Amino acid sequence: MMDNIMIIFITLLASAFFSGMEIAFVSSNNLKIELDRSKGLLSGKILSRFNQHPSKFIGALLLGNNVALVIYGIAMADLLSSYITSILPQYLVSEITILIIQTIIATLIILFTAEFLPKVLFRQRPNAILNFFAIPAFIFYYLFFPVIWLFTGISGWLLKLIFGVKSLEQAYVFTPIDLNDYIRNFGGETSNADDVAQEIQMVQNALDFTNVKLRACMFPRPEISAVEENESLDDLRKVFIETGFSKVLIYKESIDNIIGYIHSSDLFKNPRDIPSITRSVFYVPETMLANDVLSMFFKQHKSI
Template sequence: MTIEGTLAVLFEYWPEILSIVALVLLSAFFSGSETALTAVSRSRIHTLEANGDESAGIVRRLIERRDRLIGALLIGNNLANILASSLATSVFLGLFGNSGVALATAAMTVILVIFAEVLPKSWAISTPDRFALNVAGTVRLFVAVVGPVSSFVNAIVRWILGLFGVNLSREVSMLSAHEELRGAVDLLHREGSVVKADRDRLGGVLDLGELELSDIMVHRTAMRAINADDPPEVVVRAILDSPYTRMPLWRGSIDNIIGVVHAKDLLRALAEPNVEPENLDIVKIAQKPWFVPDSTNLEDQLNAFLRRKQHFAVVVDEYGEVQGIVTLEDILEEIVGDIADEHDLDIQGVRQEADGSIVVDGVVPIRDLNRALDWNLPDEEATTIAGLVIHESMTIPEERQAFTFYGKRFIVMKREKNRITKLRIRPAETEETKPQ
């Protein structure tokens, strides 16, 4: 066919060709809009809407009913693609006869993949917020028209899936809000946008509802307390020599805590006329103890501390026996941490050796090690590093006994009675993850 003949044929089919171009552009619009509106940052849109951006408000309302939005865009996208392919087939049949079907299929596949799918979606995913704001008004009008059809289609889909026992929720995310936040923070940390210290602080806030007081309390074996039956001068000296502001007061046994002595209350009492350490009644200046169950989560306990304006509580188990103490500062340390530098070990009971191994006291919490060294040792079944070794080995190890799990080699350096008091930890030489 000559050039003049080809031009004549093209001129004959120019309405169809222009329609195909318009439909491909329309399909690109739907594809890009779908990608942008599903990838848009909800927090960013919320901020823009709060600042008075009307387009952001439209975007928020659209993504609130995501199933209706996506259904409408998919309907528009498929209608545009099918109609464009049908017109192309008609044109190619007129130009090439029966072989036009195969040629039209090949040509439209290439055109639609490049110009109606990959190109607009790549553009949209590169700047989803801006793209979504620009198309929000047009998409809203389209969804208003096609929305009822989309809802009907979604209802059919849910009914069909329901026949196979699949319950498709409308807007419930597979991840909780905390999991989404944690995943976003971890991703930004890996990308270098969030430093480790900030990631740990945000993670500490998100973990408050998952941790119980038994995970962070000062255990009764490490708790410093005062015996109310000791001579008053001995009690006064013990309080003044203590690095703590508040100390529990017990009588008879450690399970019978009768008060909490505040150092300031002691100093005020000693400042009274005619009051000497020898004739001081320590019980009278002690505050009433506050007992809390060890199963209380840290979020609830933090709120309780703030509500009652107290800083100190005695932790008891389900039988009322004292398990330890917890302070407001203990909970705050779960958020801010106690690591001054990412590369310096600043945990009490942790020492780095020249050979690269870590010598750890058995009572060091697993969470503190994970936070300081960026490890991922599990803390669901045990709170301390010694508890983890006992749990994984299912025995109370002897000195110099070694175990390998979770990519680390644990060597028991010291044991006192049934307690592991010191461990050496180094990277495992093999990929084993279970105790040996």
């Protein structure tokens, strides 16, 4: 009995390890892994290798988990068999009844201790967990590698033959999501965090800019600096000096009727009046993304 209890305990730990590592791997920040590798960290080098062959690494984790579950099931059945027989009424004792009860008990234990709990815990800090368990994962990876290599090779051949898929392995391409996640979770790790706070905020704003709508960039009506088209050039110069802006909006009769804008450099052309140097504006809905409007400016060689 003690041997079975020890086997069950070890296999539960192994299953929890493989399940947790799987969720940590798919939840990890790949940019952080590559930065750790560039720093020469052993864990970073190991995890970077896993990133180069993700299907093989996931396959090794699944294989290890299945092996642990099989051994756990055998030990659990041996442990529970005599106990269940002793407590059940004689008329209920049968192989099917014992099997059903063994399955229910074993499944409930494995679901909580080796599936739900480790996945919740490992997902909290996936990169830290991966770094801590990188060496054990590396050992299991190469222990199961011959079997994984065989099965991934067969599956890759079948996919190519049937569906025309060339390879299971695809080079990972970093996206703004990786950078955004890295800044959010690891931006404060530097010793001079206060010095880089402004730079981090600038990068964060640049990443968030793709989701910003024009409505969020609009100024309140009383804060708009504009000049009526019939005002004098001296009044226009005064507005440029007071605001320090390089461009001033021009309206007709009401500030709600914007007809264009004037660049400060246009005043050096000796204009006769404001309408003669007023440049046209284009109108866009306030629900439009600011990033799309900025792209329009670039295409039309205009500045904000």
